[in-house]
Amino acid sequence: MKRIYLAVFAAMTALSGAASAQDFVQSGSDAKLPGTEGKAIYNAICSGCHMAAGEGATGAGHYPALAGNANLEVPDYPIYLIINGQKAMPPVGDVMDDAQIAAVVNYIRHDLGNNFEGETTAEDVAAAR
Template sequence: MKRHISLTVFAAALALSGAASAQDFVQSGTSERLPQTDGEAIYNAICSGCHMPDGAGAIGAGAYPALAGNANLEAADYPIYLIINGQKAMPPLGSYLDDAQIASVVNYIRHNLGNNFEGETDAAYVAQSR
């Protein structure tokens, strides 16, 4: 009986809390777009919850890869594609971030979090990737 009550309480709490996502964050404001334009601010607002503030990644309800020291980020095309289209547990964010915001967060993760890859990307390059 205790187990049944505990599971019921857990299920109710889970249902009430809902799954946190970038969509929930963005749509809780007055715009369907994320207001931040700085790459670090965007990362902290929607990426760090899964990939962690230091980019170390996490394993829990899903597997969230480390961005810190991630060789896949050497080419800007890879994170641009994932941010726009999503993959596995990562939701597609292309409709919530404009091209300049995507370029900004891609530059942030490629030049911070233990990464020091060469080159910058810009909004025009992101637009070609859509």
């Protein structure tokens, strides 16, 4: 299972362009990403499918836009999808700790053309696991 996550991570990093592979080098037995900034994590993992500005993409599959996405108003929705995945989106919660997931959720809810209220915390993510 770890190989799948690392393969997805490597592919997403290669496609994102905004963050280099050096930003999130995996070493030793640590299976978690070392970065903590929501935008950097988004660029390394999410932007390969959802695009850098969150506009989404269609091609080998349909990757919904995150920019202007009303489904992100409630943070429980993206928390669930990041942890568990759905359809073409793999579950990536195992490669991020609770604080990293909260940072990504805050980034997609407050940036990318979104301006939803409230901050997601690591405790919110822990409660959803």
